[in-house]
Amino acid sequence: AQRVTQPEKLLSVFKGAPVELKCNYSYSGSPELFWYVQYSRQRLQLLLRHISRESIKGFTADLNKGETSFHLKKPFAQEEDSAMYYCALKRNTGFQKLVFGTGTRLLVSP
């Protein structure tokens, strides 16, 4: 079964501080991992996906198959990064089914 764990419900940092939002997954196959972001009262938006290996808004995430992790990182947090962040997993075979973690609220204070 697919499972995504985000151990932190809330992460509070000061502007300019580094940020790491943790995500661990369990899946017997080879998964596809995503990070979605939800700004206040808005729809979820795709932030990045591991197959793209890109940096979006300064955020990066590396898939570590050995540790089954896909942590989201940013070296210098900005106030506008304050949002809810969801890690999600999709198996790469069969029908699409995106399974989300419980989310981490990031609060960046001035």
Place this chain on the structure above:
Amino acid sequence: DAGVIQSPRHEVTEMGQEVTLRCKPISGHNSLFWYRQTMMRGLELLIYFNNNVPIDDSGMPEDRFSAKMPNASFSTLKIQPSEPRDSAVYFCASSPVTAGGNTIYFGEGSWLTVV
């Protein structure tokens, strides 16, 4: 494209009443998903359809919940009778293909409060 469209955006209803949430997926997308978001449990997948056929409804909480997709451009999620614990944000999402690395696009959500 206007994206995934959900209605109503907000609904307040009394316990015991029937609630119907509606979704119009992005044109051309053949997968549709209903998610529920709560503070305690985050985002939970309730059900998803492929080509209008329900593929996995294992996330539907109980018989009070039902979902239909009569055609490629419309889906409903119904709760009858509603209970206060059903209060949540219900998201509909769609995706263009059944497999592969395609993005899932979310609607703005329907905020349901059952009093």
